[in-house]
Amino acid sequence: MERYLHLNSWLKKKFGQRVLKICVDGGFSCPNRDGKCGVGGCIFCGESGSGTLKRQLSITEQIQNHLKSYRGERAEKFIVYFQNFTNTYDSLENLKRKYDEALFCSDKIVGLSVATRPDCINEEIVGLLKSYSDRFFVQVELGLQTANDETGELINRGYSTCTFEKAVRLMSENNLDVVAHIMVGLPNETMEDLKQTVEFLNSQKIAGLKIHSTYVTCGTRLCQMFEQGEYVPLQLEEYLDAVVYVLTHINSQVVIHRLSGDAPKEQLVAPIWNAHKKLVLNGVDRILREQNLVQGQFYEKKE
Ligand code: SF4
Numbered sequence: 001m002e003r004y005l006h007l008n009s010w011l012k013k014k015f016g017q018r019v020l021k022i023c024v025d026g027g028f029s030c031p032n033r034d035g036k037c038g039v040g041g042c043i044f045c046g047e048s049g050s051g052t053l054k055r056q057l058s059i060t061e062q063i064q065n066h067l068k069s070y071r072g073e074r075a076e077k078f079i080v081y082f083q084n085f086t087n088t089y090d091s092l093e094n095l096k097r098k099y100d101e102a103l104f105c106s107d108k109i110v111g112l113s114v115a116t117r118p119d120c121i122n123e124e125i126v127g128l129l130k131s132y133s134d135r136f137f138v139q140v141e142l143g144l145q146t147a148n149d150e151t152g153e154l155i156n157r158g159y160s161t162c163t164f165e166k167a168v169r170l171m172s173e174n175n176l177d178v179v180a181h182i183m184v185g186l187p188n189e190t191m192e193d194l195k196q197t198v199e200f201l202n203s204q205k206i207a208g209l210k211i212h213s214t215y216v217t218c219g220t221r222l223c224q225m226f227e228q229g230e231y232v233p234l235q236l237e238e239y240l241d242a243v244v245y246v247l248t249h250i251n252s253q254v255v256i257h258r259l260s261g262d263a264p265k266e267q268l269v270a271p272i273w274n275a276h277k278k279l280v281l282n283g284v285d286r287i288l289r290e291q292n293l294v295q296g297q298f299y300e301k302k303e
Contacts (some may be wrong), residue, residue, distance in 0.1 A: 003288040004247050004295035007208070010255045012077075014137070015110065019077045022066040026098045027055055030086040030117070031158070037119065039159040042145075043221035044183075044214060046267055060097060060105045067106060076110075079111035079129065088116040088125050088140075096128055103136055111137030115181075118142055119159040130174045133286035138175040141210065142167060147200035148193045151186050156221070165204065172205035179208035179257055184212050185234035186243045187225065194242055198249045202299065208255040211246055213239055215274040217267040226270060234273040240283040246291065247284070252296025259284055 002009060011019040022211055032038040033045075059067070063080060070078070070087075080102040090096060109260060112132055121140070132138050146152060147161050171178050180201055184194060201209065216226045225231035234242070243259055261278040273279050286293070 014114040018075045020075045021081045025084045025185045026082045028085045049146045059101045081113040087114045113139045115141040118164040121167040140246045145183045147197040177207040179211045203262045212261040215263045216269040236273040248297045
């Protein structure tokens with residue numbers, strides 16, 4: 001029995017077959033790093049944003065390499081996922097060129113998933129993304145991290161929760177799927193903050209959710225805080241309880257894209273359990289099973 005709505009099952013049902021995501025580095029930057037809205041980036045963000053930089057390869061080359069490596073995985077359909085940095089932060093012309101290259105380089109590509117910040121969404125970009133939606137599945141992953149604006153400032157997020165709300169509204173009015181990205185275990189955050197973040201999410205028109213553990217990688221501001229004793233990462237059991245809280249309180253229609261962060265192993269400083277994804281997945285499954293819990297069990301509708 002599936003106790004939460006897992007992305008893979010949802011995709012299989014939607015497409016009638018197994019569909020995998022291909023991570024692509026589109027060569028984007030981030031306004032929170034290049035000075036447009038901030039410098040230094042979010043305090044947990046490493047040099048490659050999230051994911052591995054592959055800038056020496058074209059988008060087509062990256063996709064072709066993935067398609068080769070996925071032979072034998074029994075998947076024939078793929079969604080291109082622009083992961084690193086802010087994947088709507090460019091001129092409309094460049095965005096179209098990059099998205100077109102990704103979507104039309106193989107007939108195995110059935111969708112586009114774009115990770116971005118809410119302050120890098122506007123009507124023109126939404127119009128461009130929407131223009132693909134008659135032929136492709138289109139999804140926008142939007143960083144929230146927390147609904148608490150004080151934590152937002154502490155982590156140097158560079159936008160308010162209100163900006164997130166406006167971006168979600170614009171995209172949902174245009175029938176684009178929004179996947180919210182939250183982080184558990186941010187500095188100074190308590191369980192009460194997490195509860196408020198979940199309550200906020202339940203008031204938003206989101207189709208999916210990524211739950212990300214806060215981890216420390218070398219060279220980040222969070223790493224300095226950790227080394228100076230100003231930040232203490234969550235213990236595994238604390239993290240598992242927090243994830244179970246989110247799952248059991250989020251709307252059961254929301255597709256769950258992930259339950260942990262995937263720190264680059266060579267850069268991970270703490271917590272060490274973060275290097276073992278299975279510890280999280282199995283731990284969450286165990287708690288849900290033992291306590292007979294399912295997604296949305298304690299969900300309360302908010303408008
Ligand atoms: S918005 Fe994303 S890419 Fe930009 S600094 Fe924050 S985490 Fe890094």
